[in-house]
Amino acid sequence: MLSRVAENLYWFGRYLQRAENTARLINVNANLMLDLPRRMTLGWGTLIEIVGSTPRFQSLYDQASEENVVRYLMTDERNPASIRSSLHTAREILRTVRDTMPRETWERVNDVYFYVLERGDNSIARAPRQAFLQQAVSGTLLIYGVLTSNMSRDVGFQFLRIGTNIEQADMTTRILDVRTYALLGVQPGADLSPFESIQWMSVLRSLTAYQMYRRHVRMRVNGPGVLRFLLQNREFPRSVMFCLSSVASTLPALPGNRKIERAIERTRALVRDANLDVQLTADGHLPQLMDEIQIGLGELHDALAETYFSSGN
């Protein structure tokens, strides 16, 4: 497999996952805003922080109003991580590697991309937005469906998996980082006020984890429980640990990679050994922990790039 093709498949996975996560994020935030009282101004700016795009957003818009943030994340071409831009990039990448994937992939990517292109600008307002985002999510899920059921488990598929999983781990830590900031300092185990409970639930919902959490954890939603579930759970596909293990499971199919193995192992140890009960107390260091995981993911990316994407240099 050519290095360029491997890199393209990796980024295709990342952009697809990014489009889907962004769509979910907007939707959940909108629902949360409906439940919170007016005085709790959690606001839409949080979403910009989550995707790490504050400087660019501020250079383009005066204020983080609902309309501005939604437009920026959904359809703004100037935001390289908007749903539209992510799908556009994924599609442009796919052009160059079309022959490595089932033909249907191309058709399904076109379906969702052209849908976003046609409907996006008229779907900023609350009423049409939900249906639009739902369609965007379904569209991307359909692409995964085509890939998982029709694509050979060759090396190309492994690079796709690595891309989607690193992107998901990245997004999960970002959501935890920003969303939990407002909720820090609450005694673990203490009954949360109704609104705090709603916010923890929205953290789970951003990652479609609410239902699975209830099934696995079997107790009411609280901070440490949510953190543990989204970081350490080995069965939920959007937890950081699950994503890292998925990446690790691809390695036997790929050539020599000590550096990558070490990067994964370090980050896995970090996540596994974190004492999450104290993270939410006054002694906790949750933001630092998230930063360290993010750095670990960055190192993993660098190791991949060095080993596979630029070989022969």
Next chain:
Amino acid sequence: MAFDWSQYRCAGLHDEMFSAPDVPRPSARALLAYLRSMSPKELADRRLAADLAIKVMGITFTVYSEGKNVDRAWPFDLLPRVISKTEWERTERGLKQRVNALNQFIQDLYGDQKIIKDKVVPAEVLDDSVNFRPQCVGVKPKFGVWAHICGSDLVRDGDGTLYVLEDNLRVPSGVSYMLENRAVTKRVWPEIFETTTILPVDDYPAQLYDTLAALSPRPGDTPNVVLLTPGIYNSAYFEHAYLAQQMGIELVEGSDLFVDNDDCVYMRTIYGPKRVDVIYRRIDDLFIDPEAFRPDSILGCKGLMRAWIRGKVGLANAPGAGVADDKVIYAFVPQMIKYYLGEDPILPNVPSYLCMDEKQRNYVLANLDKLVVKPANESGGYGMLIGPRASNEEREKFRELITKNPRNYMAQPTLSLSTGPTITDDGIEPRHLDLRPFILSRGESTYVTTGGLTRVALVKGSLVVNSSQGGGSKDTWVVDLDEDPEPLVAATQAAKSQSQSQSQTSVPAGVKGVG
């Protein structure tokens, strides 16, 4: 109600399906009988089925405009063009002969230049050739073959003569559409294949692979063959991806390759560098190596020429092969065939007047209103004068251009291009067409595609067959009548000669370019 074929107006034209109105040629008789049984509704349904097949199969060509590349569905006409096996066998022999002579000519030019010393081809033709590459002088590629893949354009005049209009020796394209057209036809008209012996075309990718693999500098091992593409913005990208996939070889871009200190070419893979043995390059000469040619090229790979000259990698087509892909040199191909092979050309050239020769130039200048004037080195139909359709100012402009730079111009009489029935919104009408067969040369043997790519000008009266300019294509059938299960009725000779004498519409030769 079936379409009334007696209403098909092909009188005065040389039609590929009819020898006279309502008199089908023997090779097309079975097809026509089948078509006659079909109602317009059925025909429209098949047309829809073809459009759908093209969409589903993802057969596209790329048009680059306004900074974006747009994939357009491949324009395809459902009614095939039929050629009899007997005629094709002769054409095939003619093409092999021609390409053989062309390859010897290229080798001679980069070697002793005997043909020039013997004054068969004048020296000034070479001096002013923009496609002559001094970097290639003294090189002798494997088997002495330079143009491994050649696409020659054939046109038929009103009197039925099949002429060679030009030879594309650089990076000829279109063969993937020849293959896909057949795949679509099989989906849409499966019944016809039961009653007619249509010779298959599917062998091409395997033949091409063998041609390429034979160029490997490391015989014995399974060679690593790659296809080098300029990338997705190239209009032929679909074809590059298609051929790579059909041959099971890697589709690479310039940045995937590098030449190491050992002068070998490597590609960057996730397993580390992997030696490349043969490159089927679909990038023009001037862009393949910034070290040897244009230093600003980002499409190619630095050091490729060095590797090729040292014999570390096979290149198809060889750099410099385009020297014979020149409208002035074209005029000398019949002499070349005589000179190198001692044979008479089987396929004629379109008569050509070279402006570098004083007598011929005077003739051209006196007949600018009747001739088509072509610059020597343009392709795609650019920079051409179509005498009968040009304004006075345009003709005067060309008079000046020719006088200033006679070597760069040649002229040809206007031909009456043959037609084929084509489905239009108003029914079935004749449209002008040409044919591009592909010839693979590997020294000991030569392979010619069965038929080739028929391109058709979809606009009424138009001669432009380029897909980017309203041209379409047809499946091309070489039909073996001897194996036809249906007994044949003798051709009506009278009707045939009548149609030929009626040929009146005079249209310029070759108002078209490389697709």
